[in-house]
Amino acid sequence: MVDKISVGYTHLSGCTGCTVALADNYGGLLTLLDRYVDLKYHLTLADVRHIQQVDVAIVEGSVCIQDKLAVEEIKETREKAAVVVALGGCACYGNITRFSRGGQQNQPAHESYLPIGDLIKVDVYIPGCAPTPQMIRNVCVMAYLLLKGTKEQKELATKFLTPLMNMAAKGTSACFCELMTEVINQGLCMGCGSCAAACPVRAITMEFGKPNGERDLCIKCGACYSQCPRGFFNTDVISEYEAINEAIMAALQ
Amino acid sequence: MGAELGKYKSVVAARSADKEILKGAQDGGIVTSLFAYALDEGIIDGAIVAGSYEEDPNVESTASQNHHWRPKPIVATTKAELLAARGTKYNISPNVSLIKEATRSYGLDKVGIVGTPCQMQAVRKGQLYPFGWRDVESSIALAVGIFCMENFPYQSILQLVEDHAAMKLESVKKMEIGKGKFWVYGKRGQVVQLPLKVTHKYEQPGCHVCMDYVANLADISTGSVGSPDGWSTVFVRSKIGDSVWAKAMAAGVFETQPIEKVKPGLELVSKLANEKITKNKNTLEARKTFGVGKALRNPYI
Numbered sequence: 430m431v432d433k434i435s436v437g438y439t440h441l442s443g444c445t446g447c448t449v450a451l452a453d454n455y456g457g458l459l460t461l462l463d464r465y466v467d468l469k470y471h472l473t474l475a476d477v478r479h480i481q482q483v484d485v486a487i488v489e490g491s492v493c494i495q496d497k498l499a500v501e502e503i504k505e506t507r508e509k510a511a512v513v514v515a516l517g518g519c520a521c522y523g524n525i526t527r528f529s530r531g532g533q534q535n536q537p538a539h540e541s542y543l544p545i546g547d548l549i550k551v552d553v554y555i556p557g558c559a560p561t562p563q564m565i566r567n568v569c570v571m572a573y574l575l576l577k578g579t580k581e582q583k584e585l586a587t588k589f590l591t592p593l594m595n596m597a598a599k600g601t602s603a604c605f606c607e608l609m610t611e612v613i614n615q616g617l618c619m620g621c622g623s624c625a626a627a628c629p630v631r632a633i634t635m636e637f638g639k640p641n642g643e644r645d646l647c648i649k650c651g652a653c654y655s656q657c658p659r660g661f662f663n664t665d666v667i668s669e670y671e672a673i674n675e676a677i678m679a680a681l682q
Numbered sequence: 683m684g685a686e687l688g689k690y691k692s693v694v695a696a697r698s699a700d701k702e703i704l705k706g707a708q709d710g711g712i713v714t715s716l717f718a719y720a721l722d723e724g725i726i727d728g729a730i731v732a733g734s735y736e737e738d739p740n741v742e743s744t745a746s747q748n749h750h751w752r753p754k755p756i757v758a759t760t761k762a763e764l765l766a767a768r769g770t771k772y773n774i775s776p777n778v779s780l781i782k783e784a785t786r787s788y789g790l791d792k793v794g795i796v797g798t799p800c801q802m803q804a805v806r807k808g809q810l811y812p813f814g815w816r817d818v819e820s821s822i823a824l825a826v827g828i829f830c831m832e833n834f835p836y837q838s839i840l841q842l843v844e845d846h847a848a849m850k851l852e853s854v855k856k857m858e859i860g861k862g863k864f865w866v867y868g869k870r871g872q873v874v875q876l877p878l879k880v881t882h883k884y885e886q887p888g889c890h891v892c893m894d895y896v897a898n899l900a901d902i903s904t905g906s907v908g909s910p911d912g913w914s915t916v917f918v919r920s921k922i923g924d925s926v927w928a929k930a931m932a933a934g935v936f937e938t939q940p941i942e943k944v945k946p947g948l949e950l951v952s953k954l955a956n957e958k959i960t961k962n963k964n965t966l967e968a969r970k971t972f973g974v975g976k977a978l979r980n981p982y983i
Contacts, residue, residue: 450816561816592811615979619833619888621797621804622755622779627814635755637836638774638886652814658804659888659981668689668899670806671920674819 433464434576436569437483438471439506441499442526442542443490446559447517448473453562457681461566465573465680485572486510488551491519491526491542500548507549514568515551515597518558518650520544522603525558525648544601554596556603556651558629568593570677585666585673592661596651603651605632605642607660613639617659627656683948686955688898690917691924693948694938695909706768708858709906710914712936713796713826714768716902716926718761719935720794725926726823728759729794730784731767732775751843751851752836755780757788770828772857773836774886778804782814785821792823798830799894799903806899824926827897829905829915829951830889831859831958838884842866847874860906890965891981895955902927908951909944915951 440448452458452474462468470477480486486506492499507513518524523544531540545551553572555564568590575586605628612618620638632646633653640653654660666673687693697710703718704711717729733756735749753775758764777797784793795805802825809819834842843851847866856867864876897903901923908915916938918927930936941948969978 555813557813559816561812561814563812563816563819567810567812589810611979616887617891617979617981619798619800619886619892620774620776621801622776622781623804623808625776625779626782626808626818629814635776635779637752638776639835650814655811655813656808656815658800658807659891662803662807662981664893664982667803667806667810670810670899673810 432577433467434485434573435467435469435481435483437469437481437486437506437510438474439480439486439488439502440472441488441490441503441520441545442493442496443517443519445473445489447489447520447565450517450559450562451565454566457562457566460681461569465577466569480505480509482509484510484576485512485514487514487516488520488545489516491523491544492548493539494541494543494548495539496536503545503548512552512572513545513549514553514555514572515545516555516565517560518556518603518648518652520551521546521554521556521596522601522649522651524650527649546597546601551597553590553593554651554655555593556596556655557627558648558650558652566681567677570680573680588663588666589673592663595661596655603654604649605640605644605647605653607651607654608633608640608642608657611654612657612659619659621658623656623658624653627652683952686952686959687896687948688894688903688917688919690919692918692927693941694916695913695941695944696904696916696936696938697913699934699937703765703768704912706765708768708770708856710904710909710912710916710936711768712902712904712914712916713828714764715935716824716826716930717758717764717794717796719930719933720824720926721759721761721764723929723933724792725929726792726794727790728757728784728788729764729796729824730755730777730780731758731764731796732756732771732777733758733763733767734771751839751854751857757784757790759788759790769856770858771839772859773834773839777801778808781805781808781822782816782818785818791821793818793821794824794826795822796826796828797897797900798833799827799897799899800830800889800892802827802897802899802903803894824922825899825901827900827903829896829903829907830892831895831954832885832889832892834881834884835886838886842876842881842884846876846880849874890962891969892962893959893982895958896951905951907954908941908946908948913939913944915941915948
């Protein structure tokens with residue numbers, strides 16, 4: 430138990446899809462909980478309701494600023510965690526909750542939803558709707574190595590997590606538009622199709638080798654731009670894909 | 683020769699032992715043969731390759747737009763489909779766009795994919811950082827990379843062939859870049875060559891920041907450079923690559939020659955790789971001071 434990292438899970442305005450993705454690691458989740466992670470609180474998976482002091486707090490969902498409890502919880506989450514991870518499109522970028530205009534029963538005045546980064550400092554982003562079980566798993570293993578690993582493991586974990594930290598530092602706005610403004614407009618797109626494969630709502634098709642976005646379909650989850658190899662490409666980490674994948678799989682054996 | 687060739691376990695000159703594959707192959711028929719063998723052996727259930735819009739009933743073929751040369755990524759699950767996709771089309775086929783779909787509506791558990799060096803980078807990024815590629819990472823069973831100096835948009839190929847080479851795209855049998863020229867071979871036997879300085883302005887801009895010539899991140903990478911005509915240079919890079927290549931060799935899928943024994947050999951691969959890397963490093967450098975106190979974005983930091 431002493432060697433585990435303590436993790437909390439704050440559930441705000443999210444659909445529980447991120448929780449399901451976490452749980453979809455199946456046996457891997459049990460191994461994570463067995464060996465690496467002491468889950469201190471989690472609305473769905475642990476019978477504890479209050480935010481506690483943890484090494485890593487994972488946040489699912491955006492914050493409704495008309496919901497006093499949600500605002501208190503996100504602030505308390507920040508105050509009581511060394512590292513805050515925004516999990517999924519809503520926590521990172523607002524995602525589908527960006528389109529809320531209120532009026533829904535039974536809280537019609539709950540109309541304004543913000544990505545958590547608009548209220549607190551966030552350290553790591555895991556975009557996507559839903560984020561994938563494999564990405565959550567990789568970040569969990571790397572977070573463990575960062576806090577409890579050997580010197581080499583800490584270095585690797587730092588390098589692995591850096592792009593996710595850079596995304597968190599960059600801001601709270603994302604949609605298909607980044608593919609245009611940050612990739613094509615910057616002369617960087619080479620037409621691989623990663624974005625189209627990443628999009629959860631099939632808003633992206635490849636037309637004559639370039640992404641074409643059906644912008645009305647885009648839910649602003651951030652999967653396409655984060656998946657783009659010209660969004661970020663940390664050569665030193667990705668070139669070691671074979672060894673890193675093996676290490677992650679070995680950690681979960 | 684060093685880092686420019688990437689990590690590899692072995693390198694040889696090779697060509698397919700299958701005459702039928704060689705007939706329509708760009709060079710040594712390596713990719714088609716590897717996938718055909720891997721399909722037969724159950725190493726993969728299908729492969730994402732560059733098919734074409736020729737067979738697509740939704741796209742109307744006109745004389746000026748012969749869709750054989752417009753690549754469309756397809757999931758090939760038979761040798762016939764692989765054969766139909768032989769040859770290089772010299773314009774963008776977003777093969778990675780099917781990487782998730784191959785495991786969904788096509789139902790593949792073991793996916794093969796061929797791609798350019800940047801597409802291999804995309805595949806490996808997607809395995810380590812699968813933001814939107816759920817349950818894909820462990821389904822990638824064989825990634826074959828092809829050497830690439832740069833790619834072209836389809837419209838560039840149209841313009842190069844029809845305006846510069848003055849040939850109808852529909853009459854083209856084969857295109858090739860080699861010996862410092864862009865070659866267009868017609869079905870009636872005519873051959874037109876364009877100097878590469880004509881083709882440069884038609885290149886895809888995104889290629890100019892690429893630091894990889896020989897698909898460093900593929901399981902197996904291959905290309906014509908370094909080997910004699912009709913042969914390909916093959917780098918075996920990963921554990922998966924090593925295992926598949928050894929099995930294919932044992933099954934007699936390829937003829938090989940030691941790379942040291944062939945002309946022009948690895949020196950030329952190394953020279954071209956260094957040329958690409960140097961040129962594109964300069965591009966990245968120039969992007970830092972592109973505006974007045976304003977840089978263009980660097981994807982590598």
